[in-house]
Amino acid sequence: MAAAAPPPAAALEQLSKTKMFGGHNLRFRHQSATLGCPMTFSLFLPASPASKLPVLYWLSGLTCTDENFIIKSGVQRAAAAHGIAIVAPDTSPRGLNVEGEADSWDFGVGAGFYLNATNEKWKNWRMYDYVVKELPNVLSDNFEQLNTSCASISGHSMGGHGALTIYLKNTDKYKSVSAFAPIANPISCPWGQKAFSNYLGSAKSEWEEYDATCLIKKSNGVSTSILIDQGDDDKFLAEQLLPGNFEEACKAAGVPLILRMQPGYDHSFFFIATFVDDHIAHHAQFLKSA
Secondary structure: OOOOOOOOOOOOEEEEEEEEOOEEEEEEEEEEOOOOEEEEEEEEEOOOOOOOEEEEEEEOOOOOOOHHHHHHOOOHHHHHHHOOEEEEEOOOOOOOOOOOOOOEOOEEOOEOOOOEOOOHHHOOOEHHHHHHHHHHHHHHHHOOOEEEEEEEEEEEOHHHHHHHHHHHHOOOOOOOEEEEOOOOOHHHOHHHHHHHHHHHOOOHHHHHOOOHHHHHHOOOOOOOOEEEEEEOOOOOHHHHHOHHHHHHHHHHHOOOEEEEEEOOOOOOHHHHHHHHHHHHHHHHHHHOOO
């Protein structure tokens, strides 16, 4: 009997292409089987090297799309210099017209929190599976110049939360992690409590599976340093972000953490643009040694 034919590569619609630092900013749309709707993602491809490019996934924060980081951060200069591709997915499903999906800025559309919702109403909100499983397959099916098995992950705010939790649950899939102003202990802050109670229900044990501070406490053998930059003039620092809780958990678990409190910086892309080169260099040392 003949072997079954492999499944067809995911169909991509290219939305834009712009040259920058010798490489290209690309934007695509595809039908997501995981989320049940069309999804966009942005990709910065440095000039083609002799060997395959490692990948850095960037997860954005509340209200963002795939474009914010690509347009505002200036990451392309360092990514081109180090030969690292940048992949920035959107932050939630869109266009599903679920009742209440756009009623508030910190929940629903633009606020997927990088988890797999268990509440039936929000069953399409499966950004965890989209980022960890579907998107890497889409990339490997369509871009032979990418080495999706050599990947790291980073993000900002809600996306910093996503990067930390995804890394800690999948240390075999990612070489390193970093974050800007992450929601580091979401079960203890209003943003996280609102999202988790709606997406996951009332069981706190399920919440803990998407909380970096909780995950660190049961982590095994995380030896790669985690880099976090946090502005000390960030208006969300005390109530929503709680990096001190994550720092204490890392110390207790013996996990190496570089937490840099940056004087005078806020929660904005100005802050991200200031230190993004450091984050690319941080990831490059692990991606290039793989």
